[in-house]
Amino acid sequence: MTVPGRRSSTFMRLLRSGFTDPSAAAALLDSDALAAVRNDPVLLDALGATADPDLALRGLVRLAEAEGESGRRVLLDTLLRSKPLRDRLLGVLGASEALADHLARHSADWHALETYEPADLHPGLADFEQCLADAHDPVRLRVAYRRCLLSIAARDVCGTIDVAETAAELADLATATLRAALRIATAAAPEDAAQCRLAVIAMGKCGGNELNYVSDVDVIFVGDAANGADESAALRAATRLASHLMRICSETTVEGTIWPVDANLRPEGRNGPLVRTLSSHLAYYQRWAKTWEFQALLKARAVAGDPDLGAQYVEAITPLVWQAAERENFVADVQHMRRRVVDNIPAAHVDRELKLGPGGLRDVEFAVQLLQLVHGRSDATLHSRTTLDALHALAAGGYVGRTDAAQLGDAYRFLRAMEHRIQLYRLRRTHLVPEGEADLRRLGRSLGLRTEPVAELNRAWRRHASVVRRLHEKLFYRPLLDAVAQLAPGETRLSPRAAGQRLEALGYADPAAALRHLEALASGVTRKAAIQRTLLPVMLGWFADSADPDAGLLNFRKVSDALGKTPWYLRLLRDEGAAAENLARVLSAGRLAPDLLLRAPEAVALLGDPEGLQPRAADALEQEVLAAVGRADSAEAAVTSARGVRRRELFRTAAADIIGSYGTEDSPAETDLGALVDRVGRAVTDLTAATIGGALRAAVRDQWGDTLPTRFAVIGVGRFGGHELGYGSDADVLFVHEPREGVDEQDAAKAAQAVVAEMRRLLQLPTADPPLLIDADLRPEGRSGPLVRTLASYAAYYRRWSLTWESQALLRAVPVAGDPDLGRRFIDLIDPLRYPAEGLGDDAVREIRRLKARMESERLPRGADPTLHTKLGRGGLSDVEWTVQLLQMRHAWAEPGLRTTRTREALAAAHAAGLIGTEEAQILDEAWVLASRVRNAVMLVRGRAGDTFPTQTRELAAVGRYLGYAEGTVGEMLDDYRRTTRRARAVVDDLFYGG
Structure with missing residues (x-):
């Protein structure tokens, strides 16, 4: 019987030793299996030194029970006498439940850990081959493989080998296993082996001698005829051997599996033949291969099969690998692949993903490989397959700062060690950090x-991941700054040629100009240059991630020159987390926003204020513009002041739009694209209304003081009235006036005409800002009619002469400036026209359809692609708006929700009223939003309005980035646009044209 005091003492000792379940541990120590050692303090201390004492104790009991009485005695006696065995065996049992399972099934394998000779500490490929030599079938191969794995794990958990050596031993074991599997496959089909030569090329981590405990082993097979055999027959034989090799390693048996052999990196992937000749491989790589395939080939290593054929393959593909950086779109392809990997991580796993997440292992590997491919063209010292060796070579060659390389190497080793220990526990392929406390x-x-x-683990993991994230950009760009700053002449520095190569590979079309900009920004010992050297490594990365890195860097230099003596500018970028990234995105997104900013550089401050990019309210804009006009001493000066407000607010709107569309590290791209379009439409419309109001006040004040002889109002129509203006939209308006009491009608008319003429003159004064064009062509009688009419004249015209199209144009009429009471009375006047009682008659419907058909055939510009014209093309703005407006004119008399000037609101109201189905409404809304975004994108990118996609490659790519498409996917963007608008046109044909 156990004495209570002794039990309490045992429990406390078990807790102090690291056991989390002392009751279960005490019961196991009291079991018959450990009877001979249950009270031995050496054993308890050794268990307490393991990663999981509870797990180690359970594994030891299972092993002791499996050994039987005589074997158990030998095991326990040896365990107590030999500290090396004790550390290795218990260390493995405390770290790996899977290897404990193996020892419970094959208890004699513990003897593999018994010897402790120097030669046993670092076995090579030949040693592993010897260990697998007697494995003549898949089951025995698995048992022998696990025995070897047991010895590697023991050296790993005891610290006899570091993480790089562990990975190299695992790769050697995989190589030996592939050779053993090929030997088994050859023995099973000697007739196949006789007529072919087969080489196995390791790729990925196996090829790079840096394998995980559990990983797919990536391979490529190369075949050839042997002994005069027919080539086709030889390839069929080689394919059978290769397939059998893969099954031997991959299939599950009573002893489980080894690892999957993955041949999907071969030419054409899983759609291509499993085995090709060397000449067939080369023909594919020279004509069809993508950039990522050359990046993968960087790690290609012949490991099994015919050694001469394998060597010939590696020798033949090596020059192709080191020429890959000269391919068009090289870096865009690499970055696209990296983004695709990140995008494929389930959202719930991003924060736990050790390999693919931000700051993960793949970030290090991609960065190192990219720099190898860029500089390895002219420097053979970089031709290493192993990540850490390559990183050391990059530092030694001056391509990466030594401190940066050391920090990145430390982070990589820690993350790989985490990955190893996570996989070792159950020998499962995973890169997710566990969530459970235990x-x-x-x-x-x-x-x-x-x-x-x-x-401690969470702190260390986050710290190392943060280092990787920070250095991922710095790694590329810090040496570029060192190359031009010339602050430390004794240090190794990138040569001008190497710096140019790197910039060119990173997407800069004019590397010489980029280096000049960097030198101007970062050279010298001033505080300003020092801050720039801190900012630029990350800024350059953001520029490189855009469609036009050169423009981004040039614009940054211009803004920095303009604000260089302003003390807050660089401090803002350095200290406000979002400001620098926001600025980089804005400066590299096209011409409009940088042009606006360069004319008002102080607007940079908006980018560092969390509220700075929120659109201003309409009344606040109006008050600011009118106050600025009031302070001016002439009409021209007044409009110049109003334009200054417009310039700043257009920049605010454009910057918010770009950042909302592109997203930043701290703020992902906005997903409600309709809301983004609506926000731009409201902001530009309110700003246009305020500017026109300011011009009206300036025109009146200059000639008549505070009171015009006639009341005057500006009515917005078209997209202006719909609050749907884009950056390049004209302002469609109507002018209405009403003589004040006691004023002669002719005098009032002259005053009104003079005001309109002066407003138009003022707004058309030459400026570098985007133009604000007033278009009054939707007035009664069009261009033939007077620019301005009295309210009574409008009433008489509409009563007697109004055509259906004019009623349709009035659907989006809303007062935007001038006398508010007159504006309201104008709306009261036109409501019966645009919302006719009992709706439209059949004749009116036919007339609208006829006008629309005529417009489609006559107004589309010659040579324009009707599938890509955003305004008049198939399924574009005109199609959607005319369809919605027809519904309004037919049903708004009975459905108050349709009485709105805004297209999307009217469409939603039509759906709510049951006039259009859910799917049809969604299709029309999606097409309208997309066409509006394309128009906005064209103006942002080109700095001038356009209704079609640009033809210039960089401009088209920039439009794609704004719309959310990765570099190199503009074809996909155009296909998506055509698909979206084609579906919209089908709805229009049904709803507007009646099927």
Whole structure:
């Protein structure tokens, strides 16, 4: 019977030793299996030193029970006598449940850990081959493989080998396993082996001698005829051998599986033949291969099969690898692949993804490989397949700062060690950091974190991931600054040629100009230059991620020159997290926003204020413009002041639009694209109304003081009245006046005409700002009619002469400036016209359809692609708006929700009233939003309005980036636009034209 005091003492000792379930541990120590050692303090201390003492104890009991009485005695006696065995065996049992399972099934394998000779510490490929030599079938191969894995894991958890050596041993074991599997496949089909030569090329981590505990082993197979055999027959034989090799390694048996052999990196992937000749491989790589395939080939290594054929393959593809950086769209392809990997991570896993997440292992590997491919063209010292070796070579060659390389290497080693220990636990292929407290505790302790394992692990992991994220940009760009800043002549520095190569590969079309800009910004010992050297590595990365890095850098230099003596500018970019990234996105997104900013550089301050990009309210804009006009001493000066407000607010709107569309690290791209379009439409419309109001006040004040002889109002129509203006839209308006009491009608008319003429003159004064054009062509009688009429004249005209199209044009009429009471009375006048009682008659409907058909055939510009014209093309703005307006004119008399000037609101109201189905409404809304975004994008990118996609490559790519498409996917963008508008046109044909 156990004495209570002794039990309490045992429990406390177990807790102090790191056991989390002392009751279960005490029961296991009291079991018959450990009877001989249950009270031995050496064993308890050794268990307490493992990653998971509870797990180690359970594994030891299972092993002791499996050994039987005589074997158990030998095991326990040896365990107590030999500290090396004790550390290795218990270390494995405390870190790997899967290897404990293996030892429970094959208990004699513990003897593989018994010897502790120098030669045993670092076995090579030949040693692993010897260990697998007697494995003549898949089951025995699995058992032998796990025995070898057991010895690697023991060296790993005891710290005898570091993480790089562990990865190299795992790659050697994989190589030996592939050779053994090919030997088994050859023995099963000697007739196939006799007529072919087969080489196995390792790719990925196996090829790079940096394999994980559990990973797909990527391979490529190369075949050839042997002994005069027919080539086709030889390839069929080689394919059978290769397929059998893959099954031997991949299939599940009573002893489980080894790892999947993945041949999908071969030419044409899974759609291509499993085995090709060397000449067939080369023909594919020279004509069809994509950039990522050359990046993958960087790690190609012949590992099994015919050594001469394997060597010939590697020798033949090596020059192609080191010429890959000269391919068109090289970096765009690499970045696109990296983004695609990140985009494919489930949202719930991003924060736990050790390999693919931000600051993960793939970031390091991609960065190193990209720099290798860029500079390895002219420097053979960079031709390493192994990440850490390549990083060391990059630092030694001056391509990466030594401190940066050391920090990145430390982070990579820590993350790989985490990955190894996570996989070792159950020998499962995973890169997710566990969430459970017990799993995190075991993981932390396995890495030597013993005081507070979970908290220490999380801190270390986040710190290293943060280093990777920070250095991922700095790695590329810091050496460029060192190359031009010339602050430390004794240090290794990129040569001008290497710096140019890197900039060119990173997307800069004019690397010489880029280096001049960098030198102007970062050279010298001033505080300003020092801050720029801190900012530029990250800024350059953001520029490179845009469609036009050269423009981004040039614009940044111009803004910095303009604000260089302003103390707050660089401080804002350095200290306000979002300001620098926001500025980089804005400066590289096209011409409009940078042009506006360069004319008002102080607007940079808006980018650092969390509220700075929110649109101003209409009344606040109106008050600011009118106050500026009031302070001016002439009409021209007044409009110049109003334009200054417009310039700043257009920049605010454009910057918010760009950032909302592109997203930043802290603020992802906005997903409600309709809301983004609506926000731009409201902001530009309110700003246009305020500017016109300011011009009206200036025109009146200059000649008549505070009171015009006639009341005067400006009515917005078209997209202006719909609050749907884009950056390049004209302002469609009607002018209405009403003589004041006691004023002669002719005098009032002359005054009104003079005001209109002066407003138009003032707004058309030469300026570098985007023009604000007033278009009054929708007035009665069109261009033949007077520019301005009295309210009574409008009433008489509409009563007697109004045509259906004029009633349709009035659907979006709303007062925007001038006398508010007169504006309201104008709206009261036109409501019966645009919302006719009992709707439209059949004749009127036919007339609208006829006008629309005529417009389609006559107004589309010659040579324009009707599938890509945003305004008049198939399924574009005109199609959607005319369809919605027809519904308004037919049904607004009975449905108050349709009495709105805004297209999307009217469409939603029509759907709510049951006039259009849910799917049809969504299709029309999507097409209208997309066409509006394309028009806005064209203006942002080109700095001038346009209704079609640009033809210039960089401009088209910039439009694509605004719309959310990655570099190199403009074809997909155009296809999506055509698909969206084609569906919209089908709805228009049904609803507008009646099927």
